[in-house]
Amino acid sequence: MAKTYSKNGIKQEIVGKLRRHFSREVTEANAKQIYLACAMVIRDELVERMMEAQAKIKENEERQVHYLCMEFLIGRSLRNNAFNLGMQEALEGALADLGYEVADIFEVEDDPGLGNGGLGRLAACYMDSMATLGMAGNGYSIRYENGIFRQKIENGAQIEQPDTWLETGAAWQIPAMDDAREVRIGGAVKTRWEDGRLVVEHTDYTPVIAVPYDMPISGYNTENIARLRLWQAKSPIALDMEAFSRGDYLKAVEKVAMAESISKVLYPEDNHLAGQSLRLKQQYFLVSATIQDICAKHKARYGTLQNFAEKNVLHINDTHPALVIPELMRILMDEEGMSWEMAWNNVSQSVAYTNHTVMPEALECWPTDLVQAHMPRVMMIINEINERYCKELWNYYPGDFDRISKLAIVADGQVRMANLAVVGSFSVNGVSELHSGILREKVFSDLFRVYSTKFCNVTNGIALRRWLCEANPELTELIRSKIGNGFITHPSELQVLSNFGSDPKLLRQLKQIKDHNKQRLAAYIAEHNKIEVNLDSIFDVQVKRLHEYKRQMLNILHVMAMYHQIKKNPSAPLVPRTIIFGSKAAPGYAAAKKTIQLIHSIANMVNHDPDVGDKLKVVFIEDYRVSLAELIMPAAELSEQISLAGKEASGTGNMKFMMNGALTIGTMDGANIEICQAVGPENIFIFGMETPEAEALAASGAYCARDYYNANPVLKDVLDHIRRGFGDHVDYNDVVAGLIDGGPGRTDRFMICKDFESYCLAQERVAQMYQRPENWNYMSLINIANSGRFAADRAVAEYAQNIWRVHTNFAY
Ligand SMILES: *Cc1c(COP(=O)(O)O)cnc(C)c1O
Numbered sequence: 001m002a003k004t005y006s007k008n009g010i011k012q013e014i015v016g017k018l019r020r021h022f023s024r025e026v027t028e029a030n031a032k033q034i035y036l037a038c039a040m041v042i043r044d045e046l047v048e049r050m051m052e053a054q055a056k057i058k059e060n061e062e063r064q065v066h067y068l069c070m071e072f073l074i075g076r077s078l079r080n081n082a083f084n085l086g087m088q089e090a091l092e093g094a095l096a097d098l099g100y101e102v103a104d105i106f107e108v109e110d111d112p113g114l115g116n117g118g119l120g121r122l123a124a125c126y127m128d129s130m131a132t133l134g135m136a137g138n139g140y141s142i143r144y145e146n147g148i149f150r151q152k153i154e155n156g157a158q159i160e161q162p163d164t165w166l167e168t169g170a171a172w173q174i175p176a177m178d179d180a181r182e183v184r185i186g187g188a189v190k191t192r193w194e195d196g197r198l199v200v201e202h203t204d205y206t207p208v209i210a211v212p213y214d215m216p217i218s219g220y221n222t223e224n225i226a227r228l229r230l231w232q233a234k235s236p237i238a239l240d241m242e243a244f245s246r247g248d249y250l251k252a253v254e255k256v257a258m259a260e261s262i263s264k265v266l267y268p269e270d271n272h273l274a275g276q277s278l279r280l281k282q283q284y285f286l287v288s289a290t291i292q293d294i295c296a297k298h299k300a301r302y303g304t305l306q307n308f309a310e311k312n313v314l315h316i317n318d319t320h321p322a323l324v325i326p327e328l329m330r331i332l333m334d335e336e337g338m339s340w341e342m343a344w345n346n347v348s349q350s351v352a353y354t355n356h357t358v359m360p361e362a363l364e365c366w367p368t369d370l371v372q373a374h375m376p377r378v379m380m381i382i383n384e385i386n387e388r389y390c391k392e393l394w395n396y397y398p399g400d401f402d403r404i405s406k407l408a409i410v411a412d413g414q415v416r417m418a419n420l421a422v423v424g425s426f427s428v429n430g431v432s433e434l435h436s437g438i439l440r441e442k443v444f445s446d447l448f449r450v451y452s453t454k455f456c457n458v459t460n461g462i463a464l465r466r467w468l469c470e471a472n473p474e475l476t477e478l479i480r481s482k483i484g485n486g487f488i489t490h491p492s493e494l495q496v497l498s499n500f501g502s503d504p505k506l507l508r509q510l511k512q513i514k515d516h517n518k519q520r521l522a523a524y525i526a527e528h529n530k531i532e533v534n535l536d537s538i539f540d541v542q543v544k545r546l547h548e549y550k551r552q553m554l555n556i557l558h559v560m561a562m563y564h565q566i567k568k569n570p571s572a573p574l575v576p577r578t579i580i581f582g583s584k585a586a587p588g589y590a591a592a593k594k595t596i597q598l599i600h601s602i603a604n605m606v607n608h609d610p611d612v613g614d615k616l617k618v619v620f621i622e623d624y625r626v627s628l629a630e631l632i633m634p635a636a637e638l639s640e641q642i643s644l645a646g647k648e649a650s651g652t653g654n655m656k657f658m659m660n661g662a663l664t665i666g667t668m669d670g671a672n673i674e675i676c677q678a679v680g681p682e683n684i685f686i687f688g689m690e691t692p693e694a695e696a697l698a699a700s701g702a703y704c705a706r707d708y709y710n711a712n713p714v715l716k717d718v719l720d721h722i723r724r725g726f727g728d729h730v731d732y733n734d735v736v737a738g739l740i741d742g743g744p745g746r747t748d749r750f751m752i753c754k755d756f757e758s759y760c761l762a763q764e765r766v767a768q769m770y771q772r773p774e775n776w777n778y779m780s781l782i783n784i785a786n787s788g789r790f791a792a793d794r795a796v797a798e799y800a801q802n803i804w805r806v807h808t809n810f811a812y
Pocket residue numbers: 116117118121543544545624625626629650651652653654656
């Protein structure tokens with residue numbers, strides 16, 4: 001039974017931790033020590049429960065889900081765990097008695113930045129749901145010493161600073177030294193036949209020790225705990241003694257540094273292939289340590305690996321961990337002596353693959369030389385998989401060499417990870433209806449003909465407890481008072497809220513809560529940006545990674561259009577807006593960084609123009625991350641989801657906004673389509689081309705952005721102004737040139753100019769609707785009421801039922 005926590009009990013435990021671990025009395029302790037003491041108190045409870053959960057899995061011989069992902073953007077843990085364990089109130093009281101505001105202590109915790117954006121956040125939301133749904137869930141990733149960089153803005157430009165999350169983050173992790181595994185990188189492989197068996201000898205490799213650190217992941221109102229295992233790379237030797245005794249000190253530490261560099265830093269590219277050799281080593285490091293670990297545990301439990309697929313699912317979140325396929329083959333054959341066929345059966349019935357992007361620059365292809373150099377045995381196995389598979393393809397496409405070489409896993413000196421993932425898994429899914437359709441019909445259309453039964457869809461979802469209950473307690477309380485507590489674990493019950501659409505009091509309360517949340521965000525902006533925003537303005541928000549396909553540029557062009565409108569006629573009535581951006585750009589992505597600079601140049605002009613006053617403000621919030629998203633989402637009124645149709649696989653930011661009552665302005669892309677279906681087209685602002693039109697136009701090669709510039713005086717004025725610059729010595733010629741200078745099919749890859757007019761018209765509709773608060777608030781209510789289907793609980797229950805074939809306690 002769930003333990004209940006008293007204020008005094010917790011207080012005593014905090015005091016005890018402070019004395020024993022920091023030798024401080026409460027009166028002498030600083031906020032960080034208080035935070036760490038709180039974390040230790042809660043961790044004690046989590047660890048005990050995790051041990052019980054792990055013991056139960058073993059006893060029940062349940063099929064386990066192993067979720068492999070290079071990123072887990074988990075966000076802060078203290079409030080989340082306190083909330084899930086039902087001890088938030090007791091903790092709050094205890095801290096108040098000790099003279100602290102609970103909110104200030106939460107703020108001490110750094111965001112563990114072990115991810116870039118949507119992909120990593122999704123993995124974290126799913127861990128929460130796996131725990132809550134009573135599943136035997138295990139996540140695996142890398143314990144990056146430096147997570148995603150911290151973003152500072154200096155003179156309008158992004159500066160990257162290292163992230164030192166471990167100072168406060170390590171408090172939630174338990175090292176499990178006895179589960180350390182050796183990963184072998186590089187070296188040479190020799191094979192020979194002995195008694196009809198292939199013997200593989202791997203020599204001259206560099207051993208790297210993978211040390212696991214376990215994070216217990218709590219679920220809501222359950223004893224069950226999921227486990228996130230983060231591997232850290234350690235050198236097996238402290239020093240190269242031979243070099244050391246020669247007096248070559250640098251050489252002596254070099255080997256150690258090489259090994260340990262593997263878990264030093266997260267690659268900051270989102271939806272883009274990094275391509276560096278160290279990244280490949282990271283992928284193999286994660287995969288090899290994880291598979292060895294799972295196999296060792298399995299063998300200890302069952303005495304054999306023959307029933308591996310029956311008891312384990314290996315879920316690969318995008319292709320980054322796709323080396324699980326050859327690595328598990330290696331262990332089953334080389335170490336267990338299984339035949340190819342039996343090993344392949346186990347592999348291809350335990351691996352499931354989720355694709356996350358259709359952007360060609362994000363589809364992973366590794367040079368075969370690199371794979372060969374770092375993991376020679378794995379390369380041999382990939383070649384063998386490829387040969388057998390190409391033979392099979394011959395039956396489907398006899399004589400069609402072109403098609404077969406296009407579908408091959410190894411070709412043109414590259415290993416195509418997506419093809420490997422499709423071939424080696426029993427399930428392939430996309431993350432929204434639209435995206436899964438594009439996978440079937442475009443990206444994998446030829447493979448779909450061969451493996452049609454593998455393909456399915458699971459639309460993404462978000463952790464309702466974190467994104468609604470914790471981030472927006474006032475709204476949660478209002479919902480509770482109307483429909484009870486059930487929605488917290490049965491998200492579809494939110495639907496009942498739509499019965500209150502004609503309750504004017506409720507609609508007013510919704511608006512009041514939104515206003516409170518706007519005030520909180522405004523206070524943050526006043527402190528950090530030194531900008532006073534107009535609380536009566538529309539909080540119009542675009543927060544997400546900076547990427548050309550996400551089209552922050554389209555938003556900026558509209559801001560410029562509004563600015564010109566004001567300048568032309570300063571006294572004309574205008575619905576005031578605060579445009580809020582938050583976004584990191586990959587450090588090597590010049591166009592994205594330039595966009596950040598442009599936002600700042602424009603903000604500087606707009607925010608200081610007396611003609612503008614409080615009609616328009618542009619705010620860039622530095623260092624967008626999970627904890628800031630928790631502040632921003634509840635305060636947002638308009639959610640900008642304006643990617644070019646066909647490019648955003650799903651989006652999850654769109655779901656967080658919706659659940660907090662923001663209305664969406666968006667294209668028919670990713671999960672926006674399903675949001676539109678859920679709320680009805682009258683409760684969302686849709687604009688722009690749809691996917692078929694966008695794809696046909698791109699394919700025709702005839703798209704000419706300059707035609708739109710010539711035809712639309714508003715767009716022309718905006719682009720001309722940007723070209724002239726803002727008197728701040730930053731040259732934006734390249735930005736405008738990238739949009740309109742150059743012939744048809746050569747510029748404006750994401751067709752911003754084409755969708756500009758339709759976007760401006762949709763923004764007009766937004767402004768008009770905002771002037772009718774009853775209607776706006778009603779639309780907001782309908783969005784909240786229909787957001788239940790975008791809860792991660794629903795998504796994880798679908799994975800469990802349709803893909804993983806494991807039981808959950810989710811009730812639809
Ligand atoms: C949800 C989330 C994302 C994903 O946002 P999209 O709009 O879906 O791209 C990225 N970063 C953070 C910090 C998030 O919380």
